[in-house]
Amino acid sequence: MEEKHQNINMERLVRILSREASPQEQDEHRLWLEASEENRRSFNQLQQLWLSMDKTSPENVLNIEEEWAKFRKEAGIINGNENKNFFLIPVFRIAAIVLLLIGLSFAGWWYFSPKTVRTGLAEVTDVTLPDGSVVSLNASSSLRYERSFNKEARKVRLTGEAFFKVTRNPHSPFIIEVNETEVKVLGTSFNIRTYKESGKVEVTVADGTVSFYRRKEEDNKIILKTGEKAAFDRNKTEFRRQINEDRNFISWKTRMMVFDNDSLTSVVKTIENVYHRQIYLDNPEIGAYRITTSFNNKDLETVLKVLGTTLGITSEEKDGKIILKSKLHSH
Amino acid sequence: MDNKADHIFEAKFEEMFKQYFSSLCYFARKYLSDMDSSKEVVHKVFIAIWENRDNFDFEKPAKSYLFMAVYNRCMNHLRDNNKFSRDDSPNRQEIIPLEQDSSEQIEAAELESQIWKTINSLPEKCREIFILNRFEGKKYAEIAEKLHISVKTVETQMSKALSILRDNLKDYLHLFILFILKSLW
Numbered sequence: 001m002e003e004k005h006q007n008i009n010m011e012r013l014v015r016i017l018s019r020e021a022s023p024q025e026q027d028e029h030r031l032w033l034e035a036s037e038e039n040r041r042s043f044n045q046l047q048q049l050w051l052s053m054d055k056t057s058p059e060n061v062l063n064i065e066e067e068w069a070k071f072r073k074e075a076g077i078i079n080g081n082e083n084k085n086f087f088l089i090p091v092f093r094i095a096a097i098v099l100l101l102i103g104l105s106f107a108g109w110w111y112f113s114p115k116t117v118r119t120g121l122a123e124v125t126d127v128t129l130p131d132g133s134v135v136s137l138n139a140s141s142s143l144r145y146e147r148s149f150n151k152e153a154r155k156v157r158l159t160g161e162a163f164f165k166v167t168r169n170p171h172s173p174f175i176i177e178v179n180e181t182e183v184k185v186l187g188t189s190f191n192i193r194t195y196k197e198s199g200k201v202e203v204t205v206a207d208g209t210v211s212f213y214r215r216k217e218e219d220n221k222i223i224l225k226t227g228e229k230a231a232f233d234r235n236k237t238e239f240r241r242q243i244n245e246d247r248n249f250i251s252w253k254t255r256m257m258v259f260d261n262d263s264l265t266s267v268v269k270t271i272e273n274v275y276h277r278q279i280y281l282d283n284p285e286i287g288a289y290r291i292t293t294s295f296n297n298k299d300l301e302t303v304l305k306v307l308g309t310t311l312g313i314t315s316e317e318k319d320g321k322i323i324l325k326s327k328l329h330s331h
Numbered sequence: 332m333d334n335k336a337d338h339i340f341e342a343k344f345e346e347m348f349k350q351y352f353s354s355l356c357y358f359a360r361k362y363l364s365d366m367d368s369s370k371e372v373v374h375k376v377f378i379a380i381w382e383n384r385d386n387f388d389f390e391k392p393a394k395s396y397l398f399m400a401v402y403n404r405c406m407n408h409l410r411d412n413n414k415f416s417r418d419d420s421p422n423r424q425e426i427i428p429l430e431q432d433s434s435e436q437i438e439a440a441e442l443e444s445q446i447w448k449t450i451n452s453l454p455e456k457c458r459e460i461f462i463l464n465r466f467e468g469k470k471y472a473e474i475a476e477k478l479h480i481s482v483k484t485v486e487t488q489m490s491k492a493l494s495i496l497r498d499n500l501k502d503y504l505h506l507f508i509l510f511i512l513k514s515l516w
Contacts, residue, residue: 010490010493010494011486011487011489011490013490013493014486014489014490014493015486015489017493018464018465018471018489020470020471045497046493046497049493049496049497049500050465050493052442052446053446053465053466055439055443056357056443056446056447057466058462058466059366060357060360060366060443060447061447061451062352062353062356062370062447064349064352064353067348067352067370067374068345068348068349068352070374071348071374071377071378074374074378075377075378075381075382077341
């Protein structure tokens with residue numbers, strides 16, 4: 001450090017630059033400036049140096065060692081010897097490939113294996129599909145769908161009975177395979193029921209439009225609208241369309257039954273479907289009895305009691321089956 | 332794999348990195364306005380050189396290559412972020428051709444880099460005092476109180492800092508003249 005430069009009072013100069021100088025110091029400074037060209041030049045230098053720091057700030061400070069460490073990490077330099085490429089080392093290469101294959105096959109299995117939901121004898125359950133559609137499965141039913149469900153088409157396979165509430169997606173039709181038929185919709189709500197022995201498939205539309213056809217025979221489809229229903233009879237291989245008059249077609253799901261001058265025979269059919277029990281009429285004649293009433297989420301015992309009182313019949317359980325008898329005859 | 336050659340290369344690379352990194356960042360910041368993007372750009376340039384190291388020749392001067400590479404990436408960055416617009420909106424960046432003005436930017440960046448290298452090399456108390464005064468605008472009396480020292484000590488340290496700065500930056504003297512000229516306009 002060459003402080004020997006004549007008369008440079010660094011302390012005073014710094015005070016001048018940082019505006020800490022007293023009036024006396026300022027006068028001394030002025031005199032010193034006037035004394036020589038060299039003094040003025042020295043001061044200019046220092047002043048410019050001082051001012052050049054206006055353009056920077058401590059926030060911009062860089063820690064070079066830190067940045068170099070960061071660089072080394074990113075470039076993969078370890079211990080001075082750069083770890084050129086981990087995957088070029090044969091053992092690791094093979095291990096990596098094997099792991100990859102295992103991972104891929106698992107992913108493939110996972111992706112392509114279908115998912116099936118089954119319900120038990122007296123179980124009703126809701127299944128929410130990847131697109132948000134909700135399928136309420138009645139007892140003894142199953143719903144099968146691929147894991148790739150949402151991608152190309154929305155396809156499911158149904159056995160038993162289910163109520164579908166399908167999210168609307170015009171770009172991806174929702175297709176239900178049931179026995180030999182298919183039901184195709186874009187978004188709507190409807191019930192599909194299959195009958196085990198006859199294999200009959202019955203579709204009832206609650207809301208929207210549905211197309212119903214035999215698999216691979218989409219050209220011969222029938223289109224059902226709100227309030228309509230159709231059944232496909234495998235023996236007759238035909239579709240029969242009707243206006244739905246069964247207001248209880250989804251009672252199994254809602255547990256709400258409404259009867260309006262309906263025969264006991266049809267009432268029993270509904271009750272069976274809702275409560276998953278088998279009900280027999282001891283005397284076939286009582287099947288013709290008519291009843292007008294409604295039940296909102298009542299248990300079976302209550303329902304049978306009401307029927308008993310209203311129609312004059314008794315109910316009895318034998319071997320898990322329910323038998324209805326006319327009171328008149330039970331004496 | 333020639334380990335010895337690798338070692339030598341790596342040592343030279345490290346030297347180059349440490350020598351130019353900060354000035355390259357300050358240079359990039361003149362175009363990109365924020366330090367993080369600037370650091371990122373400079374890192375990317377070094378990574379690119381490293382990944383292509385088989386083709387890198389240390390015999391040729393690295394400085395101009397490095398600044399040119401950083402400049403190009405900055406321009407690409409600005410272009411990608413649509414900073415250039417046709418109209419005369421205030422956000423419009425001036426496209427500065429490399430030949431004309433960037434040598435000034437390069438030297439200014441090197442100056443800034445050297446300033447901080449010097450400040451960081453000051454003895455700790457001296458550095459702290461200098462930063463409090465020059466960058467945080469604190470008066471000598473305030474600094475003295477804060478650090479529990481006398482005003483005279485503050486004065487002495489400030490003068491020491493300025494001397495060291497002047498000695499380290501005398502190579503950039505001509506820049507100071509430029510600054511004088513610029514401030515006159």
